[in-house]
Amino acid sequence: MAQPHQSSPTPLHFNAFVMNTTSHIHHGQWRREDAGQTEFTDVNTWIELAQTLEAAKFDAMFFADVVGHYGDADADYSVYVNEGLQIPSNDPTVLLGALAVVTENIGLATTSNVFQSHPFQFARQLSTLDHISNGRIAWNIVTGTQDNGSRNFGLPRLTDHAERYAWAAEYVDVTYKLWEGSWDEGAVVKDREGSRYSDPAKVHKIRHVGHRYTVEGPHLPSPSPQRTPLLYQAGSSASGRDFAARNAEAVFIIAATPEIARQQIEDTRRRAVEAGRAPEDIKFFQGLSFIIGDTEEEAQAKLAEAEQFASVDGYLAHAALVDPDGRVYPPDTPLSAVDTNTQKGFTEWVSKAITDREPVVADVAWRSHRNNRLVGTPEQIADQLQLWQDAGVDGINVINWVIPGSFEEFAEKVLPVLRERGLAQSEYRPGTLRQKLFGRDRLPDTHPAARYRGAFAEASVERQAPAAVGV
Protein backbone atom coordinates (compact mmCIF):
# COMPACT_ATOMS: atom_id res chain seq x y z
CA MET A 1 0.00 0.00 0.00
CA ALA A 2 1.22 3.49 -0.87
CA GLN A 3 2.50 5.62 1.96
CA PRO A 4 0.90 9.00 2.59
CA HIS A 5 2.35 11.57 0.21
CA GLN A 6 4.33 14.57 1.37
CA SER A 7 2.81 18.00 0.77
CA SER A 8 4.96 18.96 -2.21
CA PRO A 9 5.99 15.88 -4.17
CA THR A 10 9.10 15.85 -6.31
CA PRO A 11 8.53 14.73 -9.91
CA LEU A 12 10.27 11.53 -10.93
CA HIS A 13 12.46 11.61 -14.04
CA PHE A 14 11.63 9.26 -16.91
CA ASN A 15 14.02 7.82 -19.48
CA ALA A 16 13.07 5.57 -22.36
CA PHE A 17 15.44 2.60 -22.20
CA VAL A 18 16.16 1.38 -25.73
CA MET A 19 18.82 -0.26 -27.84
CA ASN A 20 19.58 0.10 -31.54
CA THR A 21 18.60 -3.52 -32.19
CA THR A 22 15.58 -5.86 -32.30
CA SER A 23 15.66 -7.81 -29.03
CA HIS A 24 17.08 -5.80 -26.15
CA ILE A 25 15.62 -6.91 -22.79
CA HIS A 26 12.29 -8.65 -23.30
CA HIS A 27 13.19 -11.44 -25.64
CA GLY A 28 10.64 -12.94 -28.01
CA GLN A 29 8.37 -9.88 -28.02
CA TRP A 30 9.64 -8.80 -31.45
CA ARG A 31 7.39 -11.53 -32.90
CA ARG A 32 4.29 -9.53 -31.96
CA GLU A 33 2.53 -7.74 -34.80
CA ASP A 34 2.81 -4.37 -33.09
CA ALA A 35 6.58 -4.71 -32.54
CA GLY A 36 8.24 -1.86 -34.48
CA GLN A 37 11.70 -2.75 -33.16
CA THR A 38 12.19 -5.13 -36.08
CA GLU A 39 12.62 -1.93 -38.17
CA PHE A 40 15.42 -0.53 -36.04
CA THR A 41 17.67 0.03 -39.09
CA ASP A 42 15.14 2.59 -40.38
CA VAL A 43 16.11 5.93 -38.87
CA ASN A 44 12.44 7.00 -38.97
CA THR A 45 11.65 4.39 -36.30
CA TRP A 46 13.88 6.33 -33.92
CA ILE A 47 12.99 9.83 -35.13
CA GLU A 48 9.28 9.16 -34.60
CA LEU A 49 9.93 7.60 -31.21
CA ALA A 50 12.14 10.52 -30.11
CA GLN A 51 9.43 13.00 -31.08
CA THR A 52 6.72 10.97 -29.30
CA LEU A 53 8.85 10.87 -26.15
CA GLU A 54 9.60 14.55 -26.33
CA ALA A 55 5.89 15.41 -26.70
CA ALA A 56 5.32 13.31 -23.54
CA LYS A 57 8.13 15.19 -21.70
CA PHE A 58 10.37 12.18 -21.13
CA ASP A 59 13.69 13.39 -19.74
CA ALA A 60 15.90 11.29 -21.96
CA MET A 61 16.23 8.51 -24.44
CA PHE A 62 18.82 6.11 -23.08
CA PHE A 63 20.56 3.78 -25.54
CA ALA A 64 22.22 0.67 -24.13
CA ASP A 65 24.92 -0.98 -26.22
CA VAL A 66 27.31 -3.91 -26.37
CA VAL A 67 30.14 -4.67 -28.77
CA GLY A 68 29.73 -8.43 -29.06
CA HIS A 69 27.42 -11.20 -27.98
CA TYR A 70 26.98 -12.76 -24.57
CA GLY A 71 28.05 -16.10 -23.10
CA ASP A 72 29.96 -17.41 -26.04
CA ALA A 73 31.03 -20.65 -24.39
CA ASP A 74 31.73 -23.30 -27.03
CA ALA A 75 31.61 -20.53 -29.62
CA ASP A 76 27.94 -21.31 -30.33
CA TYR A 77 26.24 -18.01 -30.95
CA SER A 78 23.29 -19.33 -32.97
CA VAL A 79 20.80 -18.58 -30.17
CA TYR A 80 21.67 -14.88 -30.32
CA VAL A 81 21.28 -14.79 -34.08
CA ASN A 82 17.99 -16.74 -34.00
CA GLU A 83 16.56 -14.48 -31.33
CA GLY A 84 17.74 -11.20 -32.85
CA LEU A 85 19.25 -10.82 -29.37
CA GLN A 86 21.34 -7.66 -29.69
CA ILE A 87 22.53 -8.86 -33.09
CA PRO A 88 22.08 -7.35 -35.61
CA SER A 89 22.60 -4.02 -33.89
CA ASN A 90 23.67 -0.54 -35.01
CA ASP A 91 25.86 2.02 -33.28
CA PRO A 92 23.83 4.28 -30.94
CA THR A 93 26.39 7.09 -30.83
CA VAL A 94 26.10 7.65 -34.58
CA LEU A 95 22.30 7.55 -34.34
CA LEU A 96 22.26 10.34 -31.74
CA GLY A 97 23.49 12.78 -34.41
CA ALA A 98 20.26 12.23 -36.35
CA LEU A 99 18.05 12.45 -33.26
CA ALA A 100 19.74 15.62 -32.03
CA VAL A 101 18.57 17.63 -35.05
CA VAL A 102 14.91 16.57 -34.91
CA THR A 103 14.43 17.22 -31.17
CA GLU A 104 14.97 20.20 -28.90
CA ASN A 105 14.62 19.16 -25.29
CA ILE A 106 14.95 15.45 -24.74
CA GLY A 107 18.27 14.17 -23.38
CA LEU A 108 20.18 11.69 -25.56
CA ALA A 109 22.26 9.09 -23.76
CA THR A 110 24.63 6.66 -25.42
CA THR A 111 26.58 3.74 -24.00
CA SER A 112 30.24 3.28 -24.82
CA ASN A 113 32.67 0.76 -23.45
CA VAL A 114 36.12 1.91 -22.39
CA PHE A 115 37.89 -0.57 -24.67
CA GLN A 116 35.85 0.06 -27.82
CA SER A 117 37.14 3.52 -28.63
CA HIS A 118 40.29 5.49 -27.90
CA PRO A 119 39.47 8.22 -25.34
CA PHE A 120 40.81 11.02 -27.57
CA GLN A 121 38.53 10.01 -30.42
CA PHE A 122 35.57 9.27 -28.15
CA ALA A 123 35.85 12.61 -26.32
CA ARG A 124 35.87 14.37 -29.68
CA GLN A 125 32.76 12.50 -30.85
CA LEU A 126 30.81 13.35 -27.71
CA SER A 127 31.86 17.00 -27.79
CA THR A 128 30.62 17.13 -31.38
CA LEU A 129 27.28 15.59 -30.40
CA ASP A 130 26.98 17.94 -27.44
CA HIS A 131 27.47 20.88 -29.81
CA ILE A 132 24.92 19.50 -32.30
CA SER A 133 22.32 18.89 -29.58
CA ASN A 134 22.92 22.12 -27.65
CA GLY A 135 24.08 20.23 -24.60
CA ARG A 136 21.75 17.23 -24.36
CA ILE A 137 24.25 14.35 -24.48
CA ALA A 138 24.89 11.77 -21.76
CA TRP A 139 27.43 8.95 -21.67
CA ASN A 140 26.80 5.64 -19.96
CA ILE A 141 30.29 4.49 -18.93
CA VAL A 142 30.55 0.71 -19.15
CA THR A 143 33.47 -1.67 -18.79
CA GLY A 144 32.09 -4.71 -20.62
CA THR A 145 30.62 -8.05 -19.65
CA GLN A 146 31.48 -10.15 -22.68
CA ASP A 147 34.44 -12.27 -23.74
CA ASN A 148 33.33 -12.03 -27.35
CA GLY A 149 33.11 -8.22 -27.20
CA SER A 150 36.62 -8.10 -25.76
CA ARG A 151 37.98 -10.37 -28.48
CA ASN A 152 36.53 -8.04 -31.11
CA PHE A 153 39.06 -5.49 -29.86
CA GLY A 154 42.10 -7.75 -29.72
CA LEU A 155 41.91 -8.70 -26.06
CA PRO A 156 42.24 -12.38 -25.14
CA ARG A 157 39.05 -12.35 -23.05
CA LEU A 158 37.08 -10.07 -20.77
CA THR A 159 39.61 -8.19 -18.63
CA ASP A 160 39.48 -9.04 -14.95
CA HIS A 161 36.77 -7.23 -12.97
CA ALA A 162 39.00 -5.02 -10.79
CA GLU A 163 41.30 -4.21 -13.69
CA ARG A 164 38.32 -3.15 -15.84
CA TYR A 165 37.49 -0.46 -13.30
CA ALA A 166 41.15 0.65 -13.08
CA TRP A 167 41.07 0.94 -16.87
CA ALA A 168 37.85 2.95 -16.71
CA ALA A 169 39.40 5.27 -14.11
CA GLU A 170 42.27 6.19 -16.45
CA TYR A 171 39.93 6.42 -19.43
CA VAL A 172 37.61 8.94 -17.79
CA ASP A 173 40.63 10.85 -16.52
CA VAL A 174 41.84 11.39 -20.10
CA THR A 175 38.39 12.54 -21.21
CA TYR A 176 38.07 14.89 -18.20
CA LYS A 177 41.40 16.49 -19.03
CA LEU A 178 40.26 17.04 -22.62
CA TRP A 179 36.75 18.26 -21.80
CA GLU A 180 37.50 20.39 -18.74
CA GLY A 181 41.17 21.36 -18.91
CA SER A 182 42.22 21.75 -22.51
CA TRP A 183 40.20 24.86 -23.36
CA ASP A 184 39.70 27.73 -20.93
CA GLU A 185 36.49 29.72 -20.89
CA GLY A 186 36.54 32.46 -23.50
CA ALA A 187 39.21 30.76 -25.64
CA VAL A 188 37.18 31.16 -28.83
CA VAL A 189 37.24 34.86 -29.70
CA LYS A 190 36.35 34.93 -33.46
CA ASP A 191 38.25 38.21 -33.76
CA ARG A 192 38.07 39.01 -37.48
CA GLU A 193 40.00 42.27 -37.28
CA GLY A 194 42.72 40.86 -35.07
CA SER A 195 42.90 37.78 -37.30
CA ARG A 196 42.61 35.45 -34.37
CA TYR A 197 39.96 32.74 -34.19
CA SER A 198 40.96 31.33 -30.80
CA ASP A 199 43.33 32.61 -28.13
CA PRO A 200 46.43 30.34 -27.96
CA ALA A 201 47.03 31.25 -24.31
CA LYS A 202 43.72 29.63 -23.48
CA VAL A 203 44.12 26.38 -25.41
CA HIS A 204 46.29 23.73 -23.73
CA LYS A 205 47.92 20.42 -24.36
CA ILE A 206 47.03 17.92 -21.66
CA ARG A 207 50.15 15.72 -22.01
CA HIS A 208 48.55 12.70 -20.37
CA VAL A 209 50.96 9.82 -19.81
CA GLY A 210 49.37 6.89 -18.01
CA HIS A 211 49.27 3.13 -17.74
CA ARG A 212 47.31 2.56 -20.96
CA TYR A 213 47.16 5.91 -22.75
CA THR A 214 49.46 8.67 -23.87
CA VAL A 215 47.54 11.67 -25.15
CA GLU A 216 49.13 14.99 -25.97
CA GLY A 217 46.16 17.21 -26.90
CA PRO A 218 44.85 19.82 -27.18
CA HIS A 219 41.27 18.59 -27.44
CA LEU A 220 40.19 19.40 -30.98
CA PRO A 221 36.63 20.61 -30.34
CA SER A 222 36.07 23.84 -28.46
CA PRO A 223 34.01 23.46 -25.27
CA SER A 224 30.47 22.24 -25.86
CA PRO A 225 27.53 23.51 -23.78
CA GLN A 226 28.03 20.90 -21.04
CA ARG A 227 31.78 20.35 -21.66
CA THR A 228 31.71 16.92 -20.00
CA PRO A 229 28.50 15.17 -21.07
CA LEU A 230 26.16 14.04 -18.31
CA LEU A 231 27.78 10.92 -16.84
CA TYR A 232 25.81 7.71 -16.36
CA GLN A 233 27.10 4.48 -14.92
CA ALA A 234 25.49 1.09 -14.42
CA GLY A 235 27.86 -1.13 -12.45
CA SER A 236 26.38 -2.57 -9.29
CA SER A 237 29.22 -4.53 -7.62
CA ALA A 238 31.20 -2.92 -4.79
CA SER A 239 33.88 -1.67 -7.17
CA GLY A 240 31.18 -0.58 -9.62
CA ARG A 241 29.50 1.45 -6.90
CA ASP A 242 32.84 2.94 -5.90
CA PHE A 243 33.42 4.05 -9.47
CA ALA A 244 29.89 5.48 -9.64
CA ALA A 245 30.37 7.28 -6.33
CA ARG A 246 33.41 9.07 -7.73
CA ASN A 247 32.28 9.75 -11.27
CA ALA A 248 28.60 9.24 -12.03
CA GLU A 249 25.89 11.88 -12.01
CA ALA A 250 23.19 9.31 -12.74
CA VAL A 251 23.27 5.63 -11.86
CA PHE A 252 21.12 3.06 -13.58
CA ILE A 253 20.05 0.26 -11.26
CA ILE A 254 17.87 -2.79 -11.69
CA ALA A 255 17.13 -3.61 -8.06
CA ALA A 256 14.76 -6.50 -7.38
CA THR A 257 12.75 -4.60 -4.75
CA PRO A 258 12.50 -1.01 -3.46
CA GLU A 259 14.24 -2.15 -0.26
CA ILE A 260 17.23 -3.47 -2.21
CA ALA A 261 17.26 -0.23 -4.21
CA ARG A 262 17.33 1.70 -0.95
CA GLN A 263 20.38 -0.23 0.28
CA GLN A 264 22.17 0.17 -3.03
CA ILE A 265 21.42 3.91 -3.20
CA GLU A 266 22.43 4.56 0.42
CA ASP A 267 25.64 2.63 -0.08
CA THR A 268 26.60 4.53 -3.23
CA ARG A 269 25.66 7.90 -1.70
CA ARG A 270 27.78 7.09 1.36
CA ARG A 271 30.73 6.28 -0.92
CA ALA A 272 30.11 9.56 -2.82
CA VAL A 273 30.34 11.54 0.42
CA GLU A 274 33.59 9.73 1.27
CA ALA A 275 34.88 10.84 -2.15
CA GLY A 276 34.07 14.46 -1.28
CA ARG A 277 30.83 14.76 -3.24
CA ALA A 278 27.32 15.67 -2.08
CA PRO A 279 24.77 12.84 -1.80
CA GLU A 280 22.38 14.69 -4.13
CA ASP A 281 25.07 14.94 -6.83
CA ILE A 282 23.96 11.49 -8.02
CA LYS A 283 20.50 10.59 -9.27
CA PHE A 284 19.36 6.96 -9.33
CA PHE A 285 17.25 5.52 -12.13
CA GLN A 286 15.51 2.19 -11.58
CA GLY A 287 14.73 0.05 -14.64
CA LEU A 288 11.09 -1.09 -14.78
CA SER A 289 8.70 -2.38 -17.43
CA PHE A 290 4.96 -1.88 -17.35
CA ILE A 291 1.84 -3.84 -18.25
CA ILE A 292 -0.99 -1.33 -18.14
CA GLY A 293 -4.73 -2.05 -18.23
CA ASP A 294 -7.76 0.15 -17.73
CA THR A 295 -8.89 -2.61 -15.35
CA GLU A 296 -6.95 -5.25 -13.44
CA GLU A 297 -8.50 -7.92 -15.67
CA GLU A 298 -7.27 -6.16 -18.79
CA ALA A 299 -3.78 -5.86 -17.29
CA GLN A 300 -3.76 -9.59 -16.49
CA ALA A 301 -4.85 -10.43 -20.04
CA LYS A 302 -2.03 -8.30 -21.45
CA LEU A 303 0.40 -9.99 -19.08
CA ALA A 304 -0.70 -13.39 -20.37
CA GLU A 305 -0.07 -12.18 -23.93
CA ALA A 306 3.42 -10.90 -23.05
CA GLU A 307 4.27 -14.21 -21.34
CA GLN A 308 3.02 -16.14 -24.34
CA PHE A 309 5.57 -14.37 -26.54
CA ALA A 310 8.40 -14.54 -24.00
CA SER A 311 11.39 -16.55 -25.19
CA VAL A 312 12.89 -18.60 -22.35
CA ASP A 313 15.91 -19.39 -24.54
CA GLY A 314 16.38 -15.68 -25.07
CA TYR A 315 16.33 -14.80 -21.37
CA LEU A 316 18.72 -17.61 -20.48
CA ALA A 317 21.06 -16.67 -23.32
CA HIS A 318 21.08 -13.03 -22.25
CA ALA A 319 21.78 -13.90 -18.61
CA ALA A 320 24.53 -16.35 -19.60
CA LEU A 321 26.75 -16.84 -16.62
CA VAL A 322 30.03 -18.43 -17.60
CA ASP A 323 32.62 -20.02 -15.36
CA PRO A 324 36.33 -19.07 -15.49
CA ASP A 325 36.74 -21.54 -18.41
CA GLY A 326 33.98 -19.85 -20.37
CA ARG A 327 31.31 -22.55 -19.90
CA VAL A 328 27.70 -21.68 -19.23
CA TYR A 329 26.60 -22.86 -15.78
CA PRO A 330 23.70 -25.36 -15.82
CA PRO A 331 20.42 -23.64 -14.79
CA ASP A 332 20.19 -25.52 -11.47
CA THR A 333 23.68 -24.48 -10.26
CA PRO A 334 23.44 -22.73 -6.85
CA LEU A 335 24.42 -19.07 -7.21
CA SER A 336 26.75 -19.52 -4.23
CA ALA A 337 28.84 -21.84 -6.45
CA VAL A 338 29.05 -19.33 -9.28
CA ASP A 339 32.42 -17.72 -9.87
CA THR A 340 31.78 -15.11 -12.53
CA ASN A 341 33.83 -12.32 -14.00
CA THR A 342 30.84 -10.92 -15.84
CA GLN A 343 27.59 -10.39 -13.95
CA LYS A 344 29.05 -10.04 -10.46
CA GLY A 345 26.83 -7.23 -9.18
CA PHE A 346 23.60 -8.61 -10.60
CA THR A 347 24.12 -12.12 -9.19
CA GLU A 348 24.91 -10.64 -5.78
CA TRP A 349 21.65 -8.73 -5.76
CA VAL A 350 19.60 -11.69 -7.02
CA SER A 351 21.11 -13.81 -4.22
CA LYS A 352 19.99 -11.24 -1.69
CA ALA A 353 16.46 -11.05 -3.14
CA ILE A 354 15.76 -14.78 -2.74
CA THR A 355 15.67 -15.59 0.95
CA ASP A 356 13.33 -18.59 1.24
CA ARG A 357 15.50 -21.09 -0.69
CA GLU A 358 18.88 -21.54 -2.37
CA PRO A 359 19.04 -19.19 -5.40
CA VAL A 360 20.16 -20.87 -8.65
CA VAL A 361 21.41 -19.74 -12.06
CA ALA A 362 17.95 -19.99 -13.66
CA ASP A 363 16.69 -17.43 -11.13
CA VAL A 364 18.89 -14.82 -12.73
CA ALA A 365 17.07 -15.34 -16.05
CA TRP A 366 13.59 -15.40 -14.54
CA ARG A 367 14.27 -12.39 -12.35
CA SER A 368 14.98 -10.47 -15.55
CA HIS A 369 11.56 -11.40 -16.89
CA ARG A 370 9.32 -11.32 -13.83
CA ASN A 371 10.89 -8.75 -11.58
CA ASN A 372 11.02 -5.09 -12.34
CA ARG A 373 7.66 -5.49 -14.05
CA LEU A 374 4.70 -3.49 -12.75
CA VAL A 375 1.29 -4.83 -13.75
CA GLY A 376 -2.00 -3.02 -13.10
CA THR A 377 -4.15 0.01 -13.71
CA PRO A 378 -2.50 3.42 -14.09
CA GLU A 379 -3.45 4.25 -10.50
CA GLN A 380 -1.94 1.01 -9.15
CA ILE A 381 1.23 1.63 -11.13
CA ALA A 382 1.43 5.20 -9.79
CA ASP A 383 1.12 3.79 -6.23
CA GLN A 384 4.01 1.42 -6.92
CA LEU A 385 6.17 4.16 -8.41
CA GLN A 386 5.59 6.15 -5.25
CA LEU A 387 7.12 3.27 -3.27
CA TRP A 388 10.22 3.29 -5.49
CA GLN A 389 10.52 7.02 -4.97
CA ASP A 390 10.12 6.59 -1.21
CA ALA A 391 13.09 4.17 -1.38
CA GLY A 392 15.26 6.97 -2.79
CA VAL A 393 14.86 6.43 -6.52
CA ASP A 394 14.97 9.70 -8.53
CA GLY A 395 13.87 8.37 -11.88
CA ILE A 396 12.69 5.41 -13.90
CA ASN A 397 14.21 3.87 -16.99
CA VAL A 398 11.13 2.60 -18.80
CA ILE A 399 11.96 -0.78 -20.35
CA ASN A 400 9.89 -1.59 -23.40
CA TRP A 401 8.14 -4.71 -24.68
CA VAL A 402 7.41 -3.17 -28.07
CA ILE A 403 8.46 0.04 -29.78
CA PRO A 404 6.72 2.47 -29.89
CA GLY A 405 3.63 0.96 -28.19
CA SER A 406 5.06 0.50 -24.68
CA PHE A 407 6.10 4.16 -24.51
CA GLU A 408 2.89 5.49 -26.11
CA GLU A 409 0.82 3.55 -23.61
CA PHE A 410 2.90 4.78 -20.68
CA ALA A 411 2.60 8.38 -21.94
CA GLU A 412 -1.16 8.18 -22.55
CA LYS A 413 -2.22 6.28 -19.46
CA VAL A 414 0.31 6.51 -16.63
CA LEU A 415 1.93 9.92 -17.04
CA PRO A 416 -1.38 11.85 -16.67
CA VAL A 417 -2.06 10.09 -13.33
CA LEU A 418 1.46 10.82 -12.17
CA ARG A 419 1.12 14.47 -13.19
CA GLU A 420 -2.04 14.81 -11.12
CA ARG A 421 0.00 13.59 -8.15
CA GLY A 422 2.94 15.87 -8.94
CA LEU A 423 5.10 12.85 -9.75
CA ALA A 424 5.90 13.69 -13.40
CA GLN A 425 6.95 16.92 -15.06
CA SER A 426 4.50 18.78 -17.33
CA GLU A 427 7.12 20.96 -19.02
CA TYR A 428 10.83 20.83 -19.65
CA ARG A 429 13.09 23.16 -17.76
CA PRO A 430 15.13 25.26 -20.21
CA GLY A 431 18.77 24.59 -21.02
CA THR A 432 21.15 21.67 -21.23
CA LEU A 433 20.43 18.17 -19.95
CA ARG A 434 22.52 18.86 -16.82
CA GLN A 435 20.66 22.14 -16.33
CA LYS A 436 17.34 20.31 -16.55
CA LEU A 437 18.38 17.64 -14.05
CA PHE A 438 20.65 19.53 -11.66
CA GLY A 439 20.12 23.24 -12.37
CA ARG A 440 23.68 23.77 -13.69
CA ASP A 441 25.33 23.42 -17.11
CA ARG A 442 28.69 22.22 -15.85
CA LEU A 443 29.94 19.63 -13.40
CA PRO A 444 30.17 20.93 -9.81
CA ASP A 445 33.56 21.76 -8.30
CA THR A 446 33.44 18.63 -6.13
CA HIS A 447 33.51 16.33 -9.17
CA PRO A 448 36.97 14.86 -9.96
CA ALA A 449 36.86 16.31 -13.50
CA ALA A 450 36.73 19.85 -12.08
CA ARG A 451 40.34 19.65 -10.83
CA TYR A 452 41.51 19.90 -14.44
CA ARG A 453 39.96 23.32 -14.97
CA GLY A 454 42.86 25.66 -15.52
CA ALA A 455 45.32 22.88 -14.61
CA PHE A 456 47.26 23.02 -17.86
CA ALA A 457 47.37 26.77 -18.25
CA GLU A 458 50.72 27.38 -16.55
CA ALA A 459 52.60 24.87 -18.69
CA SER A 460 51.25 26.48 -21.86
CA VAL A 461 52.37 29.94 -20.86
CA GLU A 462 55.86 28.65 -20.01
CA ARG A 463 56.15 26.97 -23.38
CA GLN A 464 55.13 30.15 -25.15
CA ALA A 465 57.74 32.28 -23.36
CA PRO A 466 60.84 31.39 -25.46
CA ALA A 467 58.93 32.02 -28.68
CA ALA A 468 57.95 35.45 -27.41
CA VAL A 469 61.63 36.28 -26.65
CA GLY A 470 62.65 35.17 -30.14
CA VAL A 471 60.28 37.65 -31.71
Ligand SMILES: Cc1cc2nc3c(=O)[nH]c(=O)nc-3n(C[C@H](O)[C@H](O)[C@H](O)COP(=O)(O)O)c2cc1C
Ligand atom coordinates in the same frame (compact mmCIF):
# COMPACT_ATOMS: atom_id res chain seq x y z
C1 LIG B 1 20.90 -1.82 -15.38
C2 LIG B 1 22.17 -2.13 -16.07
C3 LIG B 1 22.35 -1.70 -17.41
C4 LIG B 1 23.52 -1.98 -18.08
N1 LIG B 1 23.70 -1.60 -19.39
C5 LIG B 1 24.83 -1.96 -20.04
C6 LIG B 1 25.05 -1.67 -21.41
O1 LIG B 1 24.22 -1.05 -22.07
N2 LIG B 1 26.20 -2.09 -21.97
C7 LIG B 1 27.17 -2.77 -21.29
O2 LIG B 1 28.19 -3.11 -21.88
N3 LIG B 1 26.99 -3.05 -19.98
C8 LIG B 1 25.86 -2.68 -19.37
N4 LIG B 1 25.69 -3.00 -18.06
C9 LIG B 1 26.78 -3.67 -17.38
C10 LIG B 1 27.47 -2.76 -16.38
O3 LIG B 1 27.97 -1.61 -16.98
C11 LIG B 1 28.60 -3.50 -15.69
O4 LIG B 1 29.64 -3.74 -16.60
C12 LIG B 1 28.15 -4.80 -15.17
O5 LIG B 1 27.01 -4.60 -14.36
C13 LIG B 1 29.27 -5.46 -14.39
O6 LIG B 1 29.78 -4.60 -13.45
P1 LIG B 1 29.49 -4.79 -11.92
O7 LIG B 1 30.12 -6.06 -11.56
O8 LIG B 1 30.05 -3.60 -11.25
O9 LIG B 1 27.99 -4.87 -11.78
C14 LIG B 1 24.52 -2.70 -17.40
C15 LIG B 1 24.32 -3.12 -16.06
C16 LIG B 1 23.17 -2.83 -15.40
C17 LIG B 1 23.01 -3.29 -13.97
